Amino acid sequence: MSEPAWNPYDRNCPSRGLLDRISSRWTILIVGVLAEGPSRFSDIARRVDGLSEKMLTQTLRQLEEDGLVSRTVTPSVPVRVDYELTTDGRTLIAPLHALEDWVVTHMSQVDQARHSAREARA
Amino acid sequence: MSEPAWNPYDRNCPSRGLLDRISSRWTILIVGVLAEGPSRFSDIARRVDGLSEKMLTQTLRQLEEDGLVSRTVTPSVPVRVDYELTTDGRTLIAPLHALEDWVVTHMSQVDQARHSAREARA
DNA sequence: CAGGATCCCGCCTGATACTG
C-alpha cells in the first residue's frame, strides 16, 4: 500500500485544494503570527492589518479542520479562546516564513523592475 | 539610506501585494514548471491542469513586470514564444517548491484530520 | 501558436447588527 501520488498539477487532485488553502494570503499571515506562540482571536486580528473577523474565523476553522491549528476555550467571563499551531501545523512555519522572507528581501528589486517595465512601455 | 521596512502585515505596504502575487495558485504552479527549464506558452498550459489561457497570460505578464520571468519571441510562422525564469525569478524556486512539497507530503495527514473533524461533528 | 476581447458568475471583502 503506497501513498496516492498527490499531484497539485492535476486539477482534480485534493492536493490542489490544499495548496490553495495554505498559500492563501490570510493563512500565510495568520500562521506567521501563530508561529510566535499561541494567540487569542483578537490578538491575531490586531496583528494582521485588514483582516476581517469573518475571514479570520473562516481561515481558523479551515486550519482547525485540517489539523494544523488547535482551539482552546477557557470558560471565563468573557470567554477566552486561544489558537495554537499543532505539531503538524508547526511544519508550515518554515515554508511559509520563507515566502514572507522572500517578499521582504526582494520587494525593492521587484519595485525597480516595475519601474523599468513602465519606462519600456512608454 | 536603509531599505524601507517592508511589512506584509501592514495592508498598505506594497509587500502585501507582492505576497499575494507570488503565493497565488497559478504563480506557484507556473514557476514550478519553469523551474525545470524554459517553456513555451502552450507547454505550460498543458502541464498545469485547469489553467485557462487568460490566467496564464495574466500571470506571465505579472511575473515579467516584476522581473521574475523573461519573454523571448522567435518570429517564425507560427510565432514561438519562450518563457524563462530570470536570475531573480530563480530565487523563487526553492520557497515555492517547498510549498508544493509540503502539500504532497502532508496531504494524507490532512485528509485524516478532515475525516476526524467530520466524525467529531456527527 | 499565442494571445486579445467579452461576458458572467461566484467568492472575497467590507459594513453593520446582534448574541452568549
Added chain:
DNA sequence: CAGTATCAGGCGGGATCCTG
C-alpha cells in the same frame, strides 16, 4: 471577548469566441 448573521459590492477567474 469571540464570535454569528446578513447584505451590498467588486473583482478574480472561468468559458467562449475571435485574430495575427
